[in-house]
Amino acid sequence: MTTYLLRRKADHPSKFLPLTTKLPDLNIAVNTRILLPNKLEGVGWFTRETLQRITTQHAEHTFYFFFDRKPHEEFIFADNVKPVVLSPQARHPILFYIWFQWAVTYGLGRVKADLFLSPDGFLSLRTNVRSVSVIHDLNFEHRPQDVPFLMRKYYHRFFPAFAKKATRIATVSEFSKKDIQQCYGIPENLIDVVYNGANEIYRPINDEQIIETRKKYTGGKPYFLFIGALLPRKNLDRLLLAFDAFCKEVDSEVQLVIVGQKKWWSDEMEVAYQSMQYRQDVHFLGRKDPDELKLLLGASLAITYVPLFEGFGIPILEGMQCGVPVICSSTSSMPEVAGDAALIVDPYSVDEITAAMKRLANDPALQKDLAAKGRERSKMFSWQQTSEKLWTCMEKAMTP
Numbered sequence: 001m002t003t004y005l006l007r008r009k010a011d012h013p014s015k016f017l018p019l020t021t022k023l024p025d026l027n028i029a030v031n032t033r034i035l036l037p038n039k040l041e042g043v044g045w046f047t048r049e050t051l052q053r054i055t056t057q058h059a060e061h062t063f064y065f066f067f068d069r070k071p072h073e074e075f076i077f078a079d080n081v082k083p084v085v086l087s088p089q090a091r092h093p094i095l096f097y098i099w100f101q102w103a104v105t106y107g108l109g110r111v112k113a114d115l116f117l118s119p120d121g122f123l124s125l126r127t128n129v130r131s132v133s134v135i136h137d138l139n140f141e142h143r144p145q146d147v148p149f150l151m152r153k154y155y156h157r158f159f160p161a162f163a164k165k166a167t168r169i170a171t172v173s174e175f176s177k178k179d180i181q182q183c184y185g186i187p188e189n190l191i192d193v194v195y196n197g198a199n200e201i202y203r204p205i206n207d208e209q210i211i212e213t214r215k216k217y218t219g220g221k222p223y224f225l226f227i228g229a230l231l232p233r234k235n236l237d238r239l240l241l242a243f244d245a246f247c248k249e250v251d252s253e254v255q256l257v258i259v260g261q262k263k264w265w266s267d268e269m270e271v272a273y274q275s276m277q278y279r280q281d282v283h284f285l286g287r288k289d290p291d292e293l294k295l296l297l298g299a300s301l302a303i304t305y306v307p308l309f310e311g312f313g314i315p316i317l318e319g320m321q322c323g324v325p326v327i328c329s330s331t332s333s334m335p336e337v338a339g340d341a342a343l344i345v346d347p348y349s350v351d352e353i354t355a356a357m358k359r360l361a362n363d364p365a366l367q368k369d370l371a372a373k374g375r376e377r378s379k380m381f382s383w384q385q386t387s388e389k390l391w392t393c394m395e396k397a398m399t400p
Contacts, residue, residue, distance in 0.1 A: 029113040032065040035075040047119040052077045053387035093154035123162045133166035137311025146232040167397040172312040173333035192393040196312045197383030204323035205298030213299035223255040225300035227315040237272035242353035247278035297322040306347040320374030327356045341373035
């Protein structure tokens with residue numbers, strides 16, 4: 001793998017070492033700074049799955065992947081992918097500004113880019129290169145209290161400008177499309193909906209695998225499952241309280257398993273957890289890779305995914321693909337994704353979440369019905385469809 005390194009000369013901070021490579025007729029630059037091994041979450045998986053397909057299915061074009069550190073070989077999907085390292089590493093709002101407004105601007109000019117694709121929505125405001133911004137959601141506009149101060153200031157200052165700068169915008173639900181229209185005044189005809197998909201590894205598992213997975217994690221007991229980063233908007237505090245109420249009201253061995261990093265653990269989550277009478281029945285597993293996650297999904301009694309706000313909600317789709325019943329929120333995009341294949345609850349109501357848990361735990365016929373509906377509905381979504389729609393959006397952006 002050859003990496004083309006663009007970095008500032010030590011004796012002149014406004015210059016970069018030259019990038020020496022033969023440029024093809026059509027060059028597509030892509031912001032791939034979030035492609036980090038073993039650290040992919042929602043936007044990261046979207047970036048990986050779409051780019052893997054687009055680059056291999058459009059071999060006639062050259063794709064320049066802009067990284068902010070040495071890239072891992074697993075993300076160089078095809079011979080027509082040229083990794084470019086731009087400094088500095090962009091992991092802080094001040095460095096975001098330097099990287100996107102200066103380093104990316106230089107990189108776009110140096111590779112003579114015809115189009116810039118940014119799967120996480122960030123753009124350079126200092127270039128005339130046509131651009132596609134993928135804005136997954138505007139959670140920071142609706143729940144600013146969930147975002148650290150400097151990050152919040154950056155988002156509020158720059159994302160309206162990014163949206164207006166973009167030649168076209170792609171987003172992952174009709175809800176988010178309408179939200180972007182209303183918040184930023186972007187015309188409807190400039191926004192394309194490209195629904196998320198889910199990894200094809202998520203499929204139903206057999207009875208033996210269910211038994212072994214439950215033995216490994218819950219001593220053989222059935223469990224509700226939550227998957228996701230433990231952010232305040234994921235509503236873990238109410239989910240914990242609802243599960244505790246469920247345990248008090250139902251004579252059951254059902255447990256609660258939580259998969260996700262705990263680094264965003266909030267005071268509200270801690271207070272809810274410490275107040276639980278049945279907290280010994282809650283299992284925090286941290287982050288899990290897809291091979292293990294497919295077993296945890298397939299062996300669960302139900303997915304309990306009740307965030308306050310989502311642009312899409314990939315765990316809903318992953319659960320449906322695995323043939324597992326889903327409980328999800330009535331807010332933002334989630335009813336759009338779930339349709340009639342889930343129990344939909346008010347995420348602000350602990351009582352509603354508890355009631356849904358009780359219904360599922362006590363009704364095998366309902367479990368079977370929701371599982372079947374979920375498998376059928378999941379056929380509406382796939383990463384191949386996402387990739388095709390994103391490519392169509394890119395083609396529109398490249399059309400004068």
